[in-house]
Amino acid sequence: MFSRFTIRTRITLGSVIIAAIIFAIALVAARSQVVSILESANGTLAEDDLAYYVDEIVAAPTNLIDDSGKGLLIYIRSPKGVVELNTLPTGIQNSVENYSGSAQRFDVIDGATTFAVAQRIVSTSAGDWTLWAARSTAAGNLALRGL
Template sequence: MRRLRALPIQLRITLGSLLVAGIVLAGVAALMAFQIRATTAASEQTLAESDLDPFLSDLQNNPDETPDKPASGILVAIRSESDGFLLNTLPDELQAHLADRDLHDRDFVQAIVPDRDSEAPTRRVTSGGITYIVVEQHISTHEGQFTLWAARSTTSGDLTISALDRSLVVGLVVAFLAFGAAAWILSSLSFGLFADWLSRHC
């Protein structure tokens, strides 16, 4: 404390301003990072659900027909309780996870997607070094019980988040330095004007 009091008052004002700015900027950065991650997760979940919708509709309307194959790159799987997998375009490692009926597998983690009202259980699954958002649905027809999955890789979203994080860090550093420089200049100008006023009136 004594060392701080020994510093020039302009420097003390600048340091105090930087402390306040650092707290505010850090809070804003944390909020932005959380919001970006939540939005990205929600987007990936919505895409996975949209991949699953046509197969749900097809099973409801034509449960006795073999499901059509999806377009290239669409990761879905349909398993009949009696006949096993009717359709599966999932990577082998991911299929091994989903074939396990234990939904509390240690590799399954509930996705953090705030403010979503979705009936489909959504999980983040890490398999083969890749993380997926996996949406699961169950349907009952006169042909039996079916479980459907749709998966979306988070690789693209993770790369976007990493790039945004880097940009956010650079922006915070620049803003912090600019705020410090502005605080120093303003405090110096204020004391210069105050000293000038004293010299004229005293």
């Protein structure tokens, strides 16, 4: 089929095909890097949500925990096993309460939304506190739609 084209046409078509393949490979590589960055950012933000509570617990492990206000998804269990603060949706709460793994970050699907969940254990004179924070990955998924 290509033999009936002139050499100039064959070179042009070959160059266009090679350029398209290179562009496709670069696009796949760039998308995978963006996915990696977004996953890391969601986990880091969830961990950062816990920083205030870690400081508060370390400073005064016997005091009551302040409510986080709207927007933060936090779950805190005291050394006695009492839930001191819970702003998690039910599906994530069930996953956290039944979690027996050792990972400090993992994903939980609640309905149609995926959440990045971070765990932190804080040792104090009163015992070990378990803290969890969750972040929706919906914003990152919207950013990926265009790629």
